[in-house]
Amino acid sequence: MAEKRLDLLIFGASGFTGKYTVKEAARLCKNNPFSWGVAGRNKERLNNVIKEFAPEFESIPVVIADIKDEESLVKMAKMCKVVINCCGPYRFYGEAVVKACINSGTHHVDVSGEPQYMEEMQLKYNKAAQDAGVYVISACGFDSIPCDLGIIFAQQKFKGEINSVETYLNSWTKHNKRSAVIHYGTWESAIHGLHHGDELRDLRTKLxxxxxxxxxxxxxxxxxxxxxxxxxxxxxxxxxxDRSVAYRSQYFLYENDKIRPAQLQTYMTLKSMFSLISLTCIGAVFSLMTKCKCGRSLLLMYPRFFSCGLVSHEGPDPEAMEKTHFSLTLSANGWKDKLAEPTDKHTNPMDKQMIAKVSGTNPGYGATCTMLIISALTVLREADKMPNNGGVLSPGAAFAKTTLIDQLNNNNVKFEVISSVEK
Structure with missing residues (x-):
């Protein structure tokens, strides 16, 4: 008799994001039980993560799997229904796990914020995932659930037809102690992503x-x-x-459901001119240095120096993380009346505006892990509400008709309409 599969398996559980995903899995499992385990290269480190972040679950399965060992990845994938992949940068380590999941009939979610990786996976594996009945869904965290699902939320609540959405990201902390705000893994992904950014044009032409x-x-x-x-x-x-992920969702919904796609621009807001100038200088230096091998090496060797303390190998201080808040404000503009076809043109000026907001705390490693676990559970429990019986999808395309937004609202990630005005 075949051994029963676990519901979820967290791969890369001993990494920075992985261990907080373990903590969130333990919290969510108390009120709505599911079977789960952890996976990675080092059994001792995995056991230590469980003892520290999920001490009530010391008996959960611990699976040894190595990104360089294809057989171990397939074995891991066959032990569960959904792999939660926390092993990045995904540009280097993601594809092997996606292949193992498709070959094993196992769903896959991750928190990648790397457009090239996500779009390449869709181009290469969408048909194979559909044939296998497997969902592969990236960006199931702070990049890019608030923006992508925030637009879906706005479209559902607008009661008319949206022409465009502008989003504004804010983040602030009430912690006085100076601390890094970004873990090294995110920094590494950004360096390689910016360096290879020019490759996106050809990729998108095909996709x-x-x-x-x-x-x-x-x-x-x-x-x-x-x-x-x-x-x-x-x-x-x-x-x-955010913008690239949301575009994929809007493209999918137009192609499959004939929904008028929302045009999108994304912004971030800084409270002071000093913060703006500082970030601009860091960004300019960062961008220039990613263009050459020597510059990239220096950025990778000295992240704290080149980020002015914003990035470290240790990651943010736990107390600082818990006192960090975020909000994404969405300004949706369009018409109070909806036309029959998405390509029909309105003859009157736009006459409706709605302001919506997505907000929460600890965006990078708290809310992100909440979004990630609940996304995995939604795939597990609501696949009948998801499209095409499988595929490589963005969160908005995958979860538009599920209860994901409602579940997040019940778990400290708040989606709300601030105002709705007809002109």
Whole structure:
């Protein structure tokens, strides 16, 4: 008789994100039980993570799997229904786990914020995942659930037709002690992602063979620095993966459900001009140094120096993480009336605006782990509400018709409508 599969298995559980995912799995399992385990290269380190972050679950399975050992990855994948992959940078370590999951009939979720990795996986494995009945879903964390599902939330609540959405990300801390805010793994992913950014053009030409319809009025990007009444401070373009992930969702919903795609621009807001100038200087140096091998090596060797203390191998201080808050404000503009076809053109000016917000605490390693575990559980429990019986999808495409947003609302990630005005 075949051994029963675990519901979830956290791969890379001894890493920085992995251990907080273990902590969140233990919390969520108390109120809504599911079977789960941890996986990685070193049994002793995995046991230590369980003792520290999930002491009530010391008897859970510990699986040894190595990213360099394909057989061990397949064996791991066959032991569970969903692999939660916390082993990054995904550009280097993600594909082997995706292949093992598809070959084993096992779903896969991760917290990648790497557009090239995510889009390459979709291009290479979407058909294979559909044939296997497997969902492969990346960006199931702070990149990019708030933005991607926030737009889905706005589209569901708008009661009309959205033409465009602008998002504004804010983050602040009430902790007085100076601490790193980013773990080294995220820094490493960003370095390689920016260096290979030029490769995205050819990739997207293949991934999106049919262009989205030209929508009017066209959403124009704002200036490099601007102010907006819905987000207090100085706002600049947000260079994370939110926009690329949300585009994939809007493209999918247009192609499959004939929903008018929302145009999107993403921004982040800084409270002071000093913060803006500091971040701009760090970003300029970072961007220039990623263009050459020597620069990349220096960035990887001295992350704390080149980030002015924002990045470290140890990651953020736990107390500081718990006192860090985030909000993503979405300004959705469109019409109160919905036309029959998504390509139909409105003859009247836009006459409705809705402001929505997604907010929570500890975005990088608290809320992210909540989103990740609940995404995995949603795949496990609500696959009948998800599209195409499988595939490599963005969160918005995968979870638009599920209860994921409601579940997050019940777990300290709040989706809300702030205002809705008809002109």
């Amino acid at each position: 999106f063979p049919n262009k989205l319809p030209k929508l009017e009025p066209k959403l124009q990007p704002r200036g490099f620095v601007h102010r907006n009444v819905i987000s207090e401070g100085w706002s600049v373009p947000f260079l994370g993966s």
